[in-house]
Amino acid sequence: MKRSLYHWPLDPGSREVRLALAEKRLTFTPLMLDLPADTEKLSQLNPSGRPPVLIEQQPGSKCTICESRAILEYLEETRPAVPLLPKSHEQRAEVRRLMSWFSDKFQSEVLGFLLFERLEKPLLGLGSPDAAAMREGKRYLLWHLAVMEELTQSRNWLAGEDFSLADISAAAALSCLDYFGDVPFEQFVSVKSWYVRIKSRPSFRPLLADHFPGIAPAPDYANLDF
């Protein structure tokens, strides 16, 4: 079985899948996309034009899985040895509620502002970051961190007792902002200690080694004792 993953370093969905593959001890060849240069190539792999894309190849068969949410569920179904979803239906729903929180709500209220201004705007040649949009995103980020603070105070991991896809989704999203040093962890003690635990997991190491072409990470990005 040959497994490869097309990914983009600062795409939260790509980071989710890299983390899930590593947690499940599944080896893969990471194929880093160069966007926007690789736009056409990516559209041929996934009609929606979005990373990540997982390809599993065996003699005589090739399986292409698109969209992070579909890939995460696929890995959970086909490689259940290291489970990232709990057993109880109600707890699984809680994990998936939080996955939607980070892929939808956190995306539109926080990343849609901050990551767009910091990363996509310069890449697409749309000018420098807009101060009002940055303020709006940072204001929402504080609210999201307060919600996470409550969750991490009352639970061992984000969705309950065990490490799950909810932690992976949250860490993937937050780590994209942390690359720019945009997460005020010092105000959220419990979120910080949760993030330190995630950051220390072997699965996170490749993400901490990411160096986005032309944009250096913030000084504390790869620091486990920040």
Add this chain to the structure above:
Amino acid sequence: MKRSLYHWPLDPGSREVRLALAEKRLTFTPLMLDLPADTEKLSQLNPSGRPPVLIEQQPGSKCTICESRAILEYLEETRPAVPLLPKSHEQRAEVRRLMSWFSDKFQSEVLGFLLFERLEKPLLGLGSPDAAAMREGKRYLLWHLAVMEELTQSRNWLAGEDFSLADISAAAALSCLDYFGDVPFEQFVSVKSWYVRIKSRPSFRPLLADHFPGIAPAPDYANLDF
């Protein structure tokens, strides 16, 4: 077991869950939210403030499931008698790829323009629809319909041989626009015939009876022979 669903008539996620419940022959009490008036009530049910919310109650236990994607997977896991996901892992991934397509891409490229201008702007008192935003949304809609035309030409249902959550997600999204008569079905023969088949299913009947307070549906909205 007492089952209720908090929903908003023109919310695609709410429509997905209403369709899935009906396809699975699960009875429920529909509790229609009045937004924005019920904003506070909804936030108490679901911290993200988004419909739908499913509540299953038995003597001594109450289970609250939030976010359409989590509810759909929950129903699939707990009520598998009428399956809405295929058996093969690869085909399940194809269904979920399309679910992400409609909840993310169609949402941001089409509904984010058209439904926002048509529905949310007047409701939130943000003025009348912006012609440029409507044009942008309609331009994208044509592209999305062309993609669906290809899929429905080569497959029995959207994701393959069997009716699935992919059809439910697509029909839920498209039907919100069709309420306003905004879908140019005549240009897409195969999509139209797919939509006629969906519209004719008993599960769709309650949606066709929806009458959003203050906004009458387009003349052909409930018409099976349009």
